[in-house]
Amino acid sequence: DIVMTQSPDSLAVxxxxxxxxNCKSSQSVLDSSNKKNxxxxxxxxxxxxxxxxxxxxxxxxxxxxxxxxxxxxxxxxTLTISSxxxxxxxxxxxxxxxxxxxxxGQGTKLEIK
Amino acid sequence: QVHLQxxxxxxxxxxxxxxxxxxxxGDSVSSNSAAWNWIRQSPSRGLEWLGRTYYRSKWxxxxxxxxxxxxxxxPDTSKNQFSLHLNSVTPEDTAVYYCAGGHWPSAFDxxxxxxxxxxxx
Numbered sequence: 032d033i034v035m036t037q038s039p040d041s042l043a044v045x046x047x048x049x050x051x052x053n054c055k056s057s058q059s060v061l062d063s064s065n066k067k068n069x070x071x072x073x074x075x076x077x078x079x080x081x082x083x084x085x086x087x088x089x090x091x092x093x094x095x096x097x098x099x100x101x102x103x104x105x106x107x108x109t110l111t112i113s114s115x116x117x118x119x120x121x122x123x124x125x126x127x128x129x130x131x132x133x134x135x136g137q138g139t140k141l142e143i144k
Numbered sequence: 145q146v147h148l149q150x151x152x153x154x155x156x157x158x159x160x161x162x163x164x165x166x167x168x169x170g171d172s173v174s175s176n177s178a179a180w181n182w183i184r185q186s187p188s189r190g191l192e193w194l195g196r197t198y199y200r201s202k203w204x205x206x207x208x209x210x211x212x213x214x215x216x217x218x219p220d221t222s223k224n225q226f227s228l229h230l231n232s233v234t235p236e237d238t239a240v241y242y243c244a245g246g247h248w249p250s251a252f253d254x255x256x257x258x259x260x261x262x263x264x265x
Contacts, residue, residue, distance in 0.1 A: 032209075067249065069251075071250075071251035071252070073252075079257075080242050080244075080255035080256065080257060080258050081191070081242075081252070081255060082255070083250065083251055083252060083253045086249070086250045086251045086253070087249060087250075092250070092253065124191060126191075126251060126252070128246070128251045128252075131193070131196075131206050131208075132193050132208045132209065132210075133181075133193040134193065135190060135191040135192075135193075137190055138190065138191075
């Protein structure tokens with residue numbers, strides 16, 4: 032199985048500041064035939080299911096604010112929130128969908144400083 | 145707009161079978177561009193993908209090795225839903241169970257609201 036490891040486990044950022052979450056996969060999730068990374072980011076608020084933010088490592092899902100961006104390729108990925116808003120407080124997960132079993136990171140809890 | 149509807153919370157006794165359904169609206173369980181998944185979440189195991197079914201001229205099924213001997217995911221085209229059956233449950237199977245759909249080339253772009261299942265005698 033591909034192991035997904037996120038860092039840090041928790042993060043406190045001031046409103047309006049940048050938040051950065053990292054995700055590392057134990058093997059590459061890049062499909063060399065089409066140059067696509069099968070890496071997604073989700074946001075989960077208490078009592079709600081995860082919400083897809085980013086797929087293909089860097090493509091924002093429809094309706095997701097442009098302060099959310101994803102980058103990286105192969106085994107190393109980053110989710111960046113450019114200017115933290117109060118409503119961004121949540122737990123964030125990365126997930127690989129390159130091969131089954133699909134696997135998730137352990138989550139990063141984002142709070143306001 | 146695609147919507148997935150799951151039942152409310154429930155309790156299952158140890159050694160019995162956990163059964164859940166996921167009703168699909170706004171899409172088809174037989175869609176050639178979608179896959180239908182079950183995922184669970186617990187404090188001890190985090191988010192855990194259990195398996196999926198999808199239709200590409202025929203039905204396909206894939207399951208996580210951790211539950212493969214105990215799990216079945218079935219589509220029901222007449223009701224436009226898919227189901228999860230997990231047998232021989234133990235307290236370790238206590239979790240919130242989510243159904244989720246994935247539409248190529250995206251990941252899990254639509255989720256049900258989740259069902260809390262407690263395994264207890």
